[in-house]
Amino acid sequence: MSFALEGISAGYGRVLVLHDVTVTVAPGEIVALVGPNGAGKSTLLRVASGMVRASRGSVRVDDRNLDRASIEQIARAGVAHVPEGRRLFPGLTVRDNLRLGGWQNRNRDLEPVLALFPRLADRLRQAAGSLSGGEQQMCAIARALMSQPRFLLIDELSLGLAPVLVDEIMARLVAIAATGTGILLVEQDAGAALELAARGYVLENGVVVLEGPAAQLAGDARVREAYLGI
Numbered sequence: 001m002s003f004a005l006e007g008i009s010a011g012y013g014r015v016l017v018l019h020d021v022t023v024t025v026a027p028g029e030i031v032a033l034v035g036p037n038g039a040g041k042s043t044l045l046r047v048a049s050g051m052v053r054a055s056r057g058s059v060r061v062d063d064r065n066l067d068r069a070s071i072e073q074i075a076r077a078g079v080a081h082v083p084e085g086r087r088l089f090p091g092l093t094v095r096d097n098l099r100l101g102g103w104q105n106r107n108r109d110l111e112p113v114l115a116l117f118p119r120l121a122d123r124l125r126q127a128a129g130s131l132s133g134g135e136q137q138m139c140a141i142a143r144a145l146m147s148q149p150r151f152l153l154i155d156e157l158s159l160g161l162a163p164v165l166v167d168e169i170m171a172r173l174v175a176i177a178a179t180g181t182g183i184l185l186v187e188q189d190a191g192a193a194l195e196l197a198a199r200g201y202v203l204e205n206g207v208v209v210l211e212g213p214a215a216q217l218a219g220d221a222r223v224r225e226a227y228l229g230i
């Protein structure tokens, strides 16, 4: 039982960005996807959630093939995407943003996500656009969790956030994974991502150039030089 992107080639128009990329996530596993700007990390997450259609390869949850599935069908199969930039509805309250996350599965119970992110509990009536960057990221993750996903895709969690908040949110990811939800984490901060994850992939120019246990990747001379600044 897992979430699998297998042999994915995809791009925009005639420009191919991903070339035969295979990435898997098991239930409860945190997997890091690192690599330079423009490598295709966000594109892979868009393929995973159905926003971009692969020209080759398959997207599967367990043994269910989702190649031709719509964004809604993929969401219903248990995959939730926290996109880069968070994409909250800034004019709506935190409560309404969270409720929208639970709209498809009719989940109105905010308690589990508020227990995970207590800061949001004090801000339910505040417009999401008025939250701090870190709180917005918490709200975006909480909104995705309202769909009770089995697999969570998170793009650039740490972008623009103070390190202390990144630590706080990353600690919550461990708690989320402990409930059985698999997490695919795209992250500029390769060091933090590889510290958190069990496994990782390095994507360069749309190709997986390295993969393996996160500790092994973090110790790899090439990764240390290119991504960890060591």
Ligand SMILES: Nc1ncnc2c1ncn2[C@@H]1O[C@H](COP(=O)(O)OP(=O)(O)OP(=O)(O)O)[C@@H](O)[C@H]1O
Binding pocket: 012, 017, 035, 036, 037, 038, 039, 040, 041, 042, 043, 044
């Ligand atoms: N909507 C789009 N239309 C056309 N080309 C795009 C689009 N989005 C991304 N690209 C191109 O696809 C390539 C991969 O971009 P992508 O955002 O997936 O990379 P990334 O690894 O996530 O990098 P970053 O961290 O900078 O977002 C880049 O060359 C980018 O210019």
